Amino acid sequence: MASTMGNAQTAPAVPLDQIVAQMQAAEKATHNRPEYTLLREYRIFGGSSNSATSQVLAEVSYTPPGSKQFAIRKTEGSERGEKIVRRVLEHEVSMTKDSSKSEFSPANYEFALLGQESFNGKPYYVLGLRARHETPELLNGKAWIDPDNFLVVRVEGQPAKNPSWWIKDLRIAIDYGRADGIWLPLATRATAELRLLGTHVLTSRDIEVRAATEDARVTRPAPAVSRRKRARNAAVDAGVWVAR
Numbered sequence: 001m002a003s004t005m006g007n008a009q010t011a012p013a014v015p016l017d018q019i020v021a022q023m024q025a026a027e028k029a030t031h032n033r034p035e036y037t038l039l040r041e042y043r044i045f046g047g048s049s050n051s052a053t054s055q056v057l058a059e060v061s062y063t064p065p066g067s068k069q070f071a072i073r074k075t076e077g078s079e080r081g082e083k084i085v086r087r088v089l090e091h092e093v094s095m096t097k098d099s100s101k102s103e104f105s106p107a108n109y110e111f112a113l114l115g116q117e118s119f120n121g122k123p124y125y126v127l128g129l130r131a132r133h134e135t136p137e138l139l140n141g142k143a144w145i146d147p148d149n150f151l152v153v154r155v156e157g158q159p160a161k162n163p164s165w166w167i168k169d170l171r172i173a174i175d176y177g178r179a180d181g182i183w184l185p186l187a188t189r190a191t192a193e194l195r196l197l198g199t200h201v202l203t204s205r206d207i208e209v210r211a212a213t214e215d216a217r218v219t220r221p222a223p224a225v226s227r228r229k230r231a232r233n234a235a236v237d238a239g240v241w242v243a244r
Contacts, residue, residue, distance in 0.1 A: 011123040011147035016113040019125055022150035024105050030151070030183040031099060037061045038184070039073070039208040042088075044081045045201040054081020058089060068096040084202065095137060102137040104129075104152055114142065123147060131160035139172065151183060152176055169193040179209035 038060050043052040054077035060070045070089045075082045095102055102108070112128035125145040131138035141157015156173045163170070175187045187205040194200055 009118070009121065009123055011116055011125060014125070014147075016111060016127075019113065019127070019145060019150065020106060020111050023127075023145055023152065024103075026150040027104055027152065031065075033062065033064060033182055034211055035061075035063050036180070036182055036209060036211050038179070038206050038210070040204055040206050042081070042085045042202065042204045044078070044084060045203075047198055047200075052077065054078040054084075056082050056085040058085060060089070060092075062096070066097050066099065068093045088202070101135070104143065108132055108138055117144065119144075124153065129155070129157060134161040135159075136161050136163040141172075166195050166197075167192050168195055179206060180211060182209060184209065 040058050040060055042054075042056040042058065044054040044056075045051070046053050054075070056072060056076075057074040058070055059073050060068060062068050070093065072082060072086065100107075109132060110130040112130070114126040114128050116123045117126050118124070125147060127143045127145060129139055129141050129143055131140055136159045138160040139155060139157035140160055141155060143152050144154040145151070146153050154173070154175050156171070158169075158171055170190065170192045172191075173189045174185050176183065177186045178184075179186060184206060188203065190202045192200050192202070
């Protein structure tokens, strides 16, 4: 989102506890999703290059109440990119089984009302997020809340626990929105400083969402390898980049 403060409107003044309560209720309502299948495009960038070293197209299928499967449909560029995406998707599949571990709730976060910010003339509440548990599924950062429906439209932050020794610094931004009537994370950007490999950026965007499901085989992580080989494949080992 690009901020356009200017003479933008402001949202009604609402106490923090009411914002949190309505946000939690709105999020729980989105959990009643129908079956769906989406196509998601991943891109991986290394160093300061503006050209992706790898592009991966994945199909993700969701079956209520908490089951996901995925299949890699197309890979271009480095094979390492596909391995990273598989690790990210395996983590997403695991998280879907218990969404309570990552939801925006008082059980997971301490919230602070930081004020309001406007994007394209529309105001949003801005909440500070402080994770109550040291886990990669939670973020320390900020969330932007739509005052019309109290849904989280964007989060930015760092995982409360580093997901891998190979990552020295990890920053995540997730944009949420509605696609084919379903509220989903539509785009992500994860920037990681990797030991031995420098800065890498992983982006994803949902390019198609449809109300359908399809059985897809989940690929399991590769067996453990030697430390020397692990160093060469550090980006793969650090592949659990996206917290939600």
